[in-house]
Amino acid sequence: MARKPRRAALATVFALSLGALSLTGCTSDDDQLAYQTNYANHQPLRVAGYPTAGSLRTVQQIVWHLADRDADALAALHTEDDDAGSTARAWIKAYSKDAQGQVTADFLDEGSVRQEVVLHFAESRRTQEITVRINNETWGVILDSPDPAKESP
Structure with missing residues (x-):
């Protein structure tokens, strides 16, 4: 069987x-x-490019936290010193519905300590670029204000 x-x-x-x-x-x-x-x-994350184990795991967690509308967990992945609570809530507002559908992560560059990733949300055809990186030996994300862009048809 x-x-x-x-x-x-x-x-x-x-x-x-x-x-x-x-x-x-x-x-x-x-x-x-x-x-x-x-x-x-969660729905499986589609992947393009060459993620490392750490960058892939982090991006998966970002998408899962968006889908689950878990701003606290998303903010906990932030690697900078400032408070990311309001930024995480803005990400939830912008992408929570999209993250529940099919998402493709396009891993750019070499990712030994930092990697640029473009998230492609299939339902809305929007994209968002993020930077994941190692901070104190742990992978996380630089959580900037969301800037959804429409993909070209």
């Missing part, structure tokens, strides 16, 4: 997640379980 594609995808992500866990050594079992649960509860 053939395995269902979703089940195969979950098995692959689980295997990759365990590999990332053994490489980093700093991810707790609770964090790993939360990540796997979020992965199973």
Whole structure:
């Protein structure tokens, strides 16, 4: 009997997640379980380019927090020293509905410590560029004011 594609995808992500866990050594079992649960509860993120394990995980979390309308969790990913609460709420207002649908993340550049990513929201055909980076050995996002742009047809 053939395995269902979703089940195969979950098995692959689980295997990759365990590999990332053994490489980093700093991810707790609770964090790993939360990540796997979020992965199973959201639409898969389409990916173009070459993300690192850290940049991919961070972008997935950004999209999940947008879809879940979780401004506090989104603000917690902010890597700068300023308070990101109001900016996170602006992102939720701008993208929460779009993030519940199909999203493609286009990973640009080399991503060893910083990576530019363009999010493409299929339903609205809008895009948003973000910068994910390592800050104190943890990946996060520079959460600027959202600037939705329409894609060209």
